[in-house]
Amino acid sequence: MLKLGLIGHPVGHSMSPWIHHALMAQQGLEGSYELFDLAPEAFEESIEELLKQPMDGFNVTVPYKEKIIPHLDHLDSSAVALGAVNTVKRTDEGWVGFNTDxxxxxxxxxxxxxxxxxxxxxxxxxxxxxxxxxxxxxxxxxxxxxxxxxxxxxxxxxxxxxxxxxxxxxxxxxxxxxxxxxxxxxxxxxxxxxxxxxxxxxxxxxxxxxxxxxxxxxxxxxxxxxxxxxxxxxxxxxxxFGHEMLLQQAVYAFQIWTDTNPDASALMDTFERKLKGV
Structure with missing residues (x-):
């Protein structure tokens, strides 16, 4: 069972849980996607505790896209070039940071x-x-x-x-x-x-x-x-529109975590209705 999440501050408004649960359902996978609102004054301690948890990966949003880097074991080329990480995956070599923005x-x-x-x-x-x-x-x-x-x-x-x-x-x-x-x-x-x-x-x-x-x-x-x-x-x-970028970024992160090939377009209509509150 996948264990995924998002770290940032604040994160209560995020659409990521809905998107990733929809992607799991599309791919026939079971799992969870949790929000972790990490207070800036306690970030160092909080992230070290989180990295000890049995998670498969997590997304990173403001204000931690740069601050997460010293806590990771490796970075892919996009994260190195940008000096920022928005996706983290647990691998046999440790925690690896990516940037799908x-x-x-x-x-x-x-x-x-x-x-x-x-x-x-x-x-x-x-x-x-x-x-x-x-x-x-x-x-x-x-x-x-x-x-x-x-x-x-x-x-x-x-x-x-x-x-x-x-x-x-x-x-x-x-x-x-x-x-x-x-x-x-x-x-x-x-x-x-x-x-x-x-x-x-x-x-x-x-x-x-x-x-x-x-x-x-x-x-x-x-x-x-x-x-x-x-x-x-x-x-x-x-x-x-911005939500098109948001969905595609999430799809790339999901591909990194699961090695699947989800279809973003199949979710677009439902996602737009969700954003509109319909």
Missing amino acids: GTGFVHSLSNRYPEVIQPGTRILLLGSGGAARGIYFALLNSEVEQVDIANRTVARAEAIINENKTEVRSRAFDLESAERHLAEYDVVIQTTTVGMSPNDGQTIISLTQLQEGTIVSDIVYRPMETTFLTEAKAKGAKLH
Whole structure:
């Protein structure tokens, strides 16, 4: 019987238990998925106790994606490159850390828009936090032409680019410049928490210059359609939703733990109804 879970603070709002119990049912597996809300002041002691438990693996969310690393025995290449872990698996060699953030996003995007990941595609990332770093790293390993990063603090965007030397063209600039240059991009990806409930009305930039047909993505999934996406839709954009990334990330973590190949698309309709409270 699988024993899985999620560590973070807070974690009470997480959809991960529902997703992973649904994946277990789909694959005919029995098990549990528990939430572990670890207080920051007691993290070191709490994580050491957790690692002694008979668990098969667990997910990691904020604020522990970096803090977990010293407690693990090995890291896979994605976790090393990103300096962050969101999935941990017990193996014969000990606890191994992985990062499915960026890969989950890129696959969820290409699942909805199969034509988007190709030579010539120009992408703009808004934000320079952990999610932006993961998505940027994954995009560099695809076939796109250009991935630029806009952030309030340009130095943080520059740091991500400088960490990942590649043939993919990249520039860093501030959010005001991003607003002026929106027409240059095929895809715009909002990677921050701006617009997340309860601050639903907030948007990170104005979309005045957005061109019809641009793919616009927001990793926020509460609300499911953010103000940013609503404004993009009004401009004739194609939308990509945060819950699609969330589900695909979870599927990759589940594959790591179980060596199965679950079907994310089979869960999407039910997952969307769950998020809407239907």
